[in-house]
Amino acid sequence: MQSFDLATYYPIFIFLVFVLGFAVTAMAMAHLVGPARKTPVKQMPYESGMDPVGDARQHFDVKFYLIAILFLVFDVELLFLYPWAAMAYREGNEALLPAELRGPVFVVVLVFLATLAIGYVYAWRKGVFQWR
Amino acid sequence: MTPITLNHYLALGAVLFVCGVLCMATKRNAIGVLMGVELVLNGANINFVAFAYYLRDPQGNAVFLVEGQVFALFVIVLAAAEAAIALAIVLNFYNNHLTVDVDTAEELKG
Amino acid sequence: MFDIRTLLVLIPVLPLLAAAVTGFFGPRFLRKNSHWPCIVAVASSCVLAFLVLGKVAHAEAPLIERYYTWMQTGSLDIGLTLRADGLTALMLITITFVGSWIAIFAVGYMSHEREHEAGYARFFAAVALFVFSMTLLVLGDNYLVMFAGWEGVGLCSYLLIGFWFQKPSAAAAARKAFLVTRLGDAGMMLGILLLWAGYQYAHPQTTASGINFETAFTWASSTLPDDTDTQLFFGTVALLLLCGAVGKSAQIPLYVWLPDAMEGPTPVSALIHAATMVTAGVYLVARSMPIFHAAPPAVLLTVASIGAATALLAALIALTQHDLKRVLAYSTISQIGYMFLALGCATTDGLVLLAVTAAIFHLFTHAFFKALLFLSAGSVMHAMGNVIDMRRFSGLRTVLPTTHWTFLCGAAALAGVPLLSGFWSKDEILGAALEASHHAYGNVYMVLFISGLVTAGLTAFYTFRAYFLTFWGEVKVPPEAGHHVHESPPVMTVPLMVLAVGAVGLGIVVQPFTHWFGHLLEHHWLNSSFGGTIQPAPHGFNIPLMAGSSLFALGGVGLAWLMYVRSPALPGKLAGTMQGLYQLSLNKFHVDELYYVFFVGPATLFAGICQAIDFLVDSVVDLVGQLPGLLGKLVRPIQNGLVQFYALAMILGLTVFLSALVLRMAK
C-alpha cells in the first residue's frame, strides 16, 4: 500500500484557499456595494421557512417533511449513478465492465432514470409540489 | 500503533448492531426506534464494506469485491425509502395518538 | 348384472349423490319430499350390498378394486382402493339395511321438522352423507381411505348431534363428540403413519405401501415369534390404532361424549350412536387383528380389559338413569365394551376365529336390537311430546301397543333371553373369554369373564327396569303429550316390526346351528388376512355356560319385575288383605328386603360410585380439553400489544437460539 503523503493533496489546499477567498470577497462586496433596507423580515436569521421565534417545541408544518423526504429519496436514488459513472468507462486493467456491455448498461441506466421520472411525475400529479 | 484489521471493523459492526437492537427495544419514541433500526442496517453495511475491502482470494491476493460495496449502496437507498414510509406512518400515528410514543399503541393485543 | 368394480363404487356413491342432491336442492325444490333421495339411495345400496355378499361368498380371495391413485410420489403410493370380503359385506349389510329402515322411520319421527323445510332437508342430507362415509370406512382397502371415512362419520355425527342447535346443550354435545373422538383420531393417524414408515424401513426396496391391508397383514402375520423388535413395533402401532377405536367407540376413558350425544334426534342415535358409527372402533380392531395378534399379548389384554371395564362401568351407570335414551346410550357403551372384550380374547391362533366371530356377530345382532330399542324409544318420545324421563310416564303398553311389543323384543334380545339373537352372540363372547382364560394371562381373562357374566345380569336388569317403568304400572302420560295420545303412524311402526323380527330371529338363523356367519368370516376374510395360520373354531355348544348366562339374564329380568312391577303394588295389597295373605306378603316383603339389602342396595351404591367415576372421567376429559386453553391464558399476557416488547422478544429469542447453538458447538 502506498504510504500516506500529505504533499499529494496540495491541489485541494489551493482549491480550499480559492473557495474561502471567493466567499469572503463575495460577502464583503455585497455588504459594501448593495443597498441596505432593513425590514423586520430581513432582520430575521432565516428569511424563508419557519418563524424562528418562540418555543422550540411548536408544531412544524408537515409539508416541510414532505419536501425533505422527497429530496432525500431522489437524492439517494442518484447514488446508483455513481458506481456506473465511475466504473463503466474505465479502460485497461481497471475495467470492471466488459466493453460489450457498456451499451446495454447505458440503456439500463436510462430505464432507471425513466423510472425516477415516472416517480417525479407521480409526485407532481399528486400535487406534492404545490405549497397549498 | 496496531494496524486496523478486518476484526476491528467487524467489532464496530457488531457494536452498532447491538446498539441498534438495544435502541429498538428500549426507545418509546417511534423515531428513536427507527434510529435503532438504522443502526442495525448500518452495522450490516460496515460489515459489507469491510469484507469487500479486506477479503483475499484463495491465493492471498487483494481483490476488489464489488458485491459488498453494491450491497451497501442498495441498503442505503432502501433505508432512505423506508425512512420515507416511516415518516408517513409516524405522522399518521401522531395524528391519531398526539404523540410518537409507540407504547401508546396497545389497542391490539391478546 | 353389475361387475364388482361398479358395485363397490356405487354403494358409497349413491348416498353421496343423494346427499348432494338433498343438500343443494332440498331446501328449495324438494322441500317436504327431501327424504326420498336418501331413502332410495340407501335402500339401493342395501340391495347392492346383498349382491356384494353373494359375490364374496363365491369368491376365493377378497375382491379388491383400485379406482385411481390418490397420492403418489417416490415410494409412497396410495390408491383409492375398495375391497369386499366377508367382514366388509356383513358391515355393509348392517349399515345399509338398518340405515334404510331408520331413514324410513325418520320420515315419521321428523314430521315436526317438515314445516321447517330447510331443517328437514339438512337432516336427510346429513344422514345420506353419513351412510356414504360409513360405507367408505368399511370398504376402504387401506388405512388412509378408511381414515377418510372415519373422519367423515365423525363430521356427520357432529352435524346430526347438533341438529337441534337452538338447544345450547345440543351444540355443546356436538362439539364434545367431535373433539373427544378427534383426540383418539390423532393417535390413530400417528399409528397409520408409523405403520407406513415402519414398513418402509423393514422393506427398503419395496414399492408396496405399508398401509394397504394386504401388505401390512402379510407382514404382520409373518412376524417370527422371537422377533421382539417387530412385535414391539406392532404393539405401538396397535395401541395407537386402539386410541382411535376407543375414541370412536366410546370406551374408557373417552366414552364421555356418547351419553351427551343423545341430544341428537332419536333416529340419529339409533343409526350413528348405536348401530353403526360407534362400532367402527370394533371394525377397526377386528380389521387390524393381524397387527394386534402380532403385537405382544399384553396389547390384546389391554383391549379386553378396556372392553370389560367399560362394559361393567357403563352397565352400572345405566342402572340409575331416569332418561330412557341415556339408559340405552350407556347400554350401547356397555355392549361395545363386550365386543372389545371379545376381540381382546384373540390371544392364540386357535382363538382368533372364535373371538373375532363373536365380536362381529355381536356387532351384527346388536345393530338390530339396539337400533330397534332406540327407535322404539323414539316412538315413545314422539307420542309423549318429546318427554323422555321415565318418571314422567308409565303404563304405556295399552297406549302404544305396537311400540310396546317391539320394545319388548329388543329388550329381551339385549337382555340375552335364551334363543333370541342377543343371547347367542353374548354367549359366544363369554365362551371366547372363557377359552382365553386357558392361555396367556389366564387369570386375568378369568376375571374378565366373570365381570362379563355379571354385566350380563346387570344388562338384563336395567333393560327390563326401563321396560317395566315405561310400559307397565298405572297409565301416566305427561301433559306435553297432548290429549289424544296415540300409537305412531305406520311409517314408524313398520320399521320397528321389521327390526323386531331381526332382533328376535336373526341370531339363531345365521350362527348357532348353521355357522354361516363364522364360515363367511373365516373363509372369506380371516384366512386371507392371516395367511392361513388361524385354526378353525370348534363347533358345538358349551351347555353349562349357556345355562349360566341364561340364569343371569333371567335373574336380572326377574329382579326388575319384582322391583318395578311387583313391589309397587305391595303396599296396597298389604292394606287390602290384612288377614290370610299377610304371612305370604310378609314373606314377599322379606324377600324384597333381602334382595334390597344384599343385591339392589349394594348395586345402587355401586352405581352411585360409578356415577361418581363417570363424573370424574368426564371432568378429566374436560380438563384435558381445557388444558390448551389454560396454557393459552398463561401465555396470553405476553401478547401485550407493545412494539418494543415484541422487538425485545424477538431479540431474546435470537439470543437464546444463538447461545444454545454456540454452546452445543462448543461441546
Added chain:
Amino acid sequence: MNPTVELANVYLLALPEIVLTLSACLLFLAGTFRQNRHFWAMKSLGILGAAAFILALPFYRQPVDPLFALQAPNMVQPIVLDRLALLLKIVALIGGAVLVLFSWNEVSDDLAAEYHACLLVIIAGVGLSAMANDLIILFLALEMISIPTYVILYLQKTDLGAREAAAKYFLLSVFSTGLLLFGFSYLYGLCGTTNITALLDGLRSTDAGRLPLIALVALVMVVAGLGFKITAVPFHFYAPDVYQGTSLTSAALLAFVPKVAGFAALLRVLDFVWPGNRPPGVALGTQAPILFWILAAMTMTVGNVLALLQDNLKRILAYSSVAHAGYMLIGLATAPELAHQAAAVGGGQAVVFYLVSYGAMTVGAFAVLAYLSTPQAPIETVDDLAGVSRSHPAVALMMAIFLFSLIGMPLTAGFAGKFFLFLGALEVRPEQAVLFRCLALIAALNAAAGAWYYLRIIAAMYLRTPLRAIDKPATWPGLAAIAVCAAITVALGVYPTPLLQAAKAAVGQ
C-alpha cells in the same frame, strides 16, 4: 458465453417480473388520471395475465434443473429459473389474481390504482425472491414485497387500529430486515461472494474447524429475519395485532405472500444445511434440524393455544397462520435427514405442497369474511358469522371447506399437506427417530386441539341462529376468488399427486 447474451438471458428470465413492475409504475402514474377501482382491477388482472402468458412461453419450459442439481461451479447467474422458482412464480401469479378478485370492492376508488400497483410489485417480488440466486437480489426481492406491503397497510384503512397495525408491522418488519441483512453480511464475509451457488459451494468445501461459529451466527440471523416473514415464534408477535387492525385484503396478503417468499428464501439459502450427501465438513447439518425442531414445536403450540382464546376472526386466522407455519417448519426440520435417506416425501417437498394448500385455504377464508363484510357491518367476531349458512348457503359451504381443510379433514388439501409433513417426521430414522416421533406427536396433538377453534366458526355458521341479518349483495369477483380457493383446496385433497410431484421436482429431493 457472450456477456451481452448472458445479460439478456438474465433479463429474459425475469421478464414476467419486469412486466409486472413496469406496469405497476405506469399504474401509479395513470391512477392520477382515472379513479375507478373496477377499471384498475381489470387492468391488474390483464397485467397478471400478461405475466402468466410470458411465463407460458416456450422459453420458460426448457429451464430447469432442480435446486440441488444446480451447484455446478460455473452457474453464477444472479437469478436462476429452476423448477422451484417456476412453481412458486405460478403460485404467486394465481395468488395475485385471487387477491385482485378478492379486493374488487374492498378498495376505495381514489386509491385503487396505487393499491393494485403495489400488489403487482409484491407479486413481482415473490417471483423474484423465488428466482434469486444472489443475496443482493434476494434482499431486494424481499424488500420489493415489504415496502409495498407497508404502503398497502398504510393506505387501505384509516382508523386507529389500522394506523397502529401499520406502525407495528413497519417497525418490526424493518427490524427483521436488519437481522436478515446482518446475517447476509456474515455469509458474504465467509465466502467473499453474494452468489448463493458459489456461497453454498464455498460453505460446503470449508472444513468444519474453520467454519462453524460465524456460520452459525449467520444461520440464526437469517432464520430470525426470515422467521418474521413466516411468523415463526418468537418472531410472530406482530401477526395477530396487525391482522386484526388492518383490512381483510391486507390481512390475507400478509398471511400468504410473505410466507411464500420466506419459505422460498429459506429453502434456497439454507440449502447448504441439507445436502443430499452431507459432506463431513458441514456440522450445521446436525445443528439446523434441532433449531427448526424447536421453532416448529414452539410455533405450532403457541399458535394453537392462543387461537383457542380468541373471539375475533382475524385474530383466530392470524394465530392459525402461526400454527400452520409451525407445521411447515416440521418439513424444514426433517428435510436434512430425509434428503439423506432418500425418503418418499422429502421435507422440502412437503413444505412446498403445504404452502400452496395453506395459501388456498387461508386466502379463501379471508375472502369469505371480506365477501360477507360491509363497511357498516363488518364481520369481526365469531358471533357475526352466526347463521350464515341460512343467508348464504354456498359461501358458508365453501367457508366450511376451508375450515375443515385447516382442521385437516381427509379429502381436503389440509389433510394431504399434514399427512406428508407428519409422514416425513415419522420416516426419519434411526438415530434421531425418537426426536422426530416426538415432534410428530406434538404436531398431532396440536392438530387435534386446533380443531376446536375452527369448529367454533363452523358451529357458529351452521348451528346458530343469526344475530343480525347479513345482507350483502352478491358480487361475482369476490365469489370467484372464493370459488377458486375452494376448488384448489378440494382438488389438492382429492388428487394431490400432480402438485406433490411438481414439488418433488422443485426441491429435487
